[in-house]
Amino acid sequence: MIKRSKKGIALWNKAKKIIPGGTQLLSKRSELFLPDQWPSYFKKANGCEIVDLDGNKYIDMYSMGIGSCILGYADKDVNKAVKKVIDYGSMSTLNSPEEVELAEFLVKLHPWATKARFARTGGEAMAIAVRIARAHKGREKVAFCGYHGWSDWYLASNLSHERNLDGHLLPGLNPTGVPRGLAGTALPFNYNKIEELEKIVAENSDLGVIVMEPFRYQEPKDSFLQKVREIADKIGAVLIFDEVSSGFRFNVGGVHMLYKVYPDIAVFAKGMSNGFPMSAIIGKEDVMESAQETFISSTYWTERAGPAAAIATIKKMSQKKVQKEMDKTGKYLLKNLERIKSKHNIRMEISGKPALLHFNFEYGEMNRALQTLLTQEMLKEGFLCSAGIYVSFAFKKTYIDKYLKSIDKVFGILRKAIDQNTVNKLLEGPVAQSGFKRLT
Amino acid sequence: MIKRSKKGIALWNKAKKIIPGGTQLLSKRSELFLPDQWPSYFKKANGCEIVDLDGNKYIDMYSMGIGSCILGYADKDVNKAVKKVIDYGSMSTLNSPEEVELAEFLVKLHPWATKARFARTGGEAMAIAVRIARAHKGREKVAFCGYHGWSDWYLASNLSHERNLDGHLLPGLNPTGVPRGLAGTALPFNYNKIEELEKIVAENSDLGVIVMEPFRYQEPKDSFLQKVREIADKIGAVLIFDEVSSGFRFNVGGVHMLYKVYPDIAVFAKGMSNGFPMSAIIGKEDVMESAQETFISSTYWTERAGPAAAIATIKKMSQKKVQKEMDKTGKYLLKNLERIKSKHNIRMEISGKPALLHFNFEYGEMNRALQTLLTQEMLKEGFLCSAGIYVSFAFKKTYIDKYLKSIDKVFGILRKAIDQNTVNKLLEGPVAQSGFKRLT
Incomplete structure (x- = not known):
């Protein structure tokens, strides 16, 4: 049984005083998981094991670095490649040959693309993609579906000329500080609702860019992706697929390759470099050439560790058939989770693909307390858990079986708590x- | 004598076909230095030595990673700290304790500040700073001086409602693809021209943010920085100092600490982490709390190598009195460069501070050809040279004396070429x- 991480909790309370929000990523705020109990910080991470500041060891059955560490933490092959370029100097006045190698690698994996640019985070890569797309067509309006980061172009969707409507569309994505001149430039549509995109197109003859995550939790229905592609072609809009979360998770490359629907630009980050800051924008010849007509330049985009990590990550994925393995793991998890929830008669919807599972309790107002109780009790069992699982190649069967055994036990606790109406009482x-909220 | 880097030139020509612009940073394009001759890529970099793809060894007397590698390439202490966190796992679902340590470190170095946020590149850190400042005051208009990156907020200054004025203010910073709704939101003023800022203030009652590099090539005259501070206070604007290039170069922290003029927000990148992607936004309590009122979040801002590199870099700078050493080195360089240019009667203005020198030939239309010839001949001598020197702690006296000897020789060549009007003829x-062009 795990003891509460006193050092981690103390450091988190200190961090909130010196770092607004406590951390640089909303999805790493302790309050989203287990306020006043979450271990918050790690000393060491290896495979899917994490050691907190108090020396407690957990199995990460939640996000594996918010989806970034597909091969597992501190993967020895990726680390070796990165440490080599560090020893050789990871930055200089001259360029890193690795970025040319990576560019070639990415366009080979995506034969519809011919050119690549790089950045170091997903958010800035998306901002670059949108800049290039806008520069290409000279049309500013963007229709989008899904989550695409913190940049002005995207948060502009939550601006309204009527101030009291701020924040309505995407709750939690507060656009304060985004210039109001951007109001009306980013127009949302829901996944699998082609009629919403059609409406945007009908009402905005100047639509120039369509941005979407090709997959998130739902499969495309009724040829949704093909229809988006057709609309983009018809109106001459640049189609951008945001593969920051979906890329390299289900296959070696963008998930759009599985759907056989090809964008004009695709953006990768996270999974492509196993936890080292790296992101890529790939695209078709003519669209990408528009990057030359606008100023997009940053010093740290030229360091060497990022491309070295990405090359090593993608090579290992190909060699070890990583995504096939993860799909198998995810299916095994899914089958057993369905079995265990039925056994305890727990109403919880499981959506997604096997390698990216999402959980939703179906108890209305009690959902959040139930989720908190699940996280609390699983933490005691030695697992980081929340409302989903980003499957990793590091999830070996022994870990998963241990996890399933604990889930069985904790679902029993939840069942009893629901029956006796003690969910809130059990929370510590x-x-x-x-x-x-993501627009899905 | 160095031989032309065939492999480097070939790879650069290949890169331009697959990466728009060939590289992610304008200032690393080979055409800016020596078209068809520049080695372009490095295999290895250590101290201030760079080995190109053909095995040629150069001394970097130009930018040392565009100013990022103040301690020198592959600094063993910084590399050791980074490799340690890589071995321990550089990313996980939990947070890195190093970012709290770095936040404490930075506010301790800058007692006017109490809070910090982090990103991984200078450009995105500046975009975050401007977002926070706009959120704080709810006033969108930004007055700025200097160079601040590729983001929409900044390039907006080159937008005009009259399209034919595009690109006029900051030649080379093409704003194509930046939404026109941002026109008029970024208003430029020149360094040491307080009357230009006063005019902006008089004409824009809704000015909310003032952004500037506290130092670039000129020293502030006539209490310029103090006057900017007073104006910001008077109109209640947030003052942001962009210390991406000036930070940690002249002292351990922002150069504003030397001038004793304190902003509301300061931004660091480059020099703070010796070549590893890292950037920081520090600020006063109330201003930084506005970060909580807007959405600023990205996964790769939470990895661990960046803060570990920054902590090790700043510690070493303090322990080894790095900036004092660099100042001494810069002064020695400056004194001898002045001597050598006088000896050969070369008209070249040297501006900046000792640790950041900038050269300008004064031969009108011949300037660029002369600069090219200097770079060409110094490359043959085994030096990377261009229109300035970012001094590094790795510049030991033996390197510098070798450099000065070569400069003496090459200035002799330039003198002869000027006299015989053969500058262009000598270019290979x-x-x-x-x-x-930077707005200075």
């Missing part, structure tokens, strides 16, 4: 806060 | 292209 701290 | 490739 406040109920978890909600994050932002 | 095209004249270097110009980069963007």
